[in-house]
Amino acid sequence: MIIKEALYVISSPTVETCPKPDKPEYAFIGRSNVGKSSLINMLCNREKLAKTSATPGKTKIINHFLINKSWYIVDLPGYGYAKISQSQRRQWEQMIENYLRKRENLVNVFILIDARHSPQANDLEFIHNLGKWEIPFTLVFTKADKEKPAVVERNVKAFADKLRESWQFLPRQFITSAEKKTGRDEILQFIDECNKA
Numbered sequence: 018m019i020i021k022e023a024l025y026v027i028s029s030p031t032v033e034t035c036p037k038p039d040k041p042e043y044a045f046i047g048r049s050n051v052g053k054s055s056l057i058n059m060l061c062n063r064e065k066l067a068k069t070s071a072t073p074g075k076t077k078i079i080n081h082f083l084i085n086k087s088w089y090i091v092d093l094p095g096y097g098y099a100k101i102s103q104s105q106r107r108q109w110e111q112m113i114e115n116y117l118r119k120r121e122n123l124v125n126v127f128i129l130i131d132a133r134h135s136p137q138a139n140d141l142e143f144i145h146n147l148g149k150w151e152i153p154f155t156l157v158f159t160k161a162d163k164e165k166p167a168v169v170e171r172n173v174k175a176f177a178d179k180l181r182e183s184w185q186f187l188p189r190q191f192i193t194s195a196e197k198k199t200g201r202d203e204i205l206q207f208i209d210e211c212n213k214a
């Protein structure tokens with residue numbers, strides 16, 4: 018798929034104020050600093066479409082980008098940022114749960130995982146919740162250029178092994194680098210196929 022146009026639409030504090038759900042939508046989420054903004058910018062071929070927050074973990078908004086006038090990319094606030102209070106965390110969880118469970122045009126959630134690390138508890142917990150809510154998702158391993166291929170491979174395998182403990186089928190997975198534009202064609206092709214289905 019060729020991205021001809023990528024437009025920032027709106028930042029919404031709740032699912033109720035998101036744009037009319039009349040186009041397929043793909044959400045991106047992951048731990049704070051996982052490389053989400055970089056990945057969205059890489060997919061759209063734009064340097065500053067998704068902005069990096071100066072205060073990580075503080076942005077509690079749902080950002081919509083309209084692609085080729087026909088589908089949405091949604092940038093969700095990151096999780097796992099250590100320096101937030103319990104009440105802020107609960108607020109984030111409630112907002113995300115509402116968005117994920119109520120957004121009727123949501124086709125797929127891309128869960129971003131840092132390819133440099135072994136499986137992390139909060140990623141696994143988030144995946145567990147998506148399963149419980151029956152929301153389709155795929156895994157995107159980020160920053161693959163920052164590690165040796167063998168290490169990336171080991172971490173990806175370790176993640177799959179963890180998931181196998183509770184899942185019969187493994188989700189689709191993509192290995193990416195925003196720096197090297199790795200995985201771009203695969204993700205866009207996947208979205209194209211979903212849009213046509």
Ligand code: GDP
Nearest residue numbers: 049050051052053054055069160163194195196
């Ligand atoms: P976000 O908080 O998840 O949106 O993360 P950012 O996209 O702002 O990225 C966090 C940091 O990781 C920034 O310094 C990026 O330049 C860096 N980064 C993100 N993706 C990549 C990548 O694929 N390769 C490398 N080498 N660095 C990356």
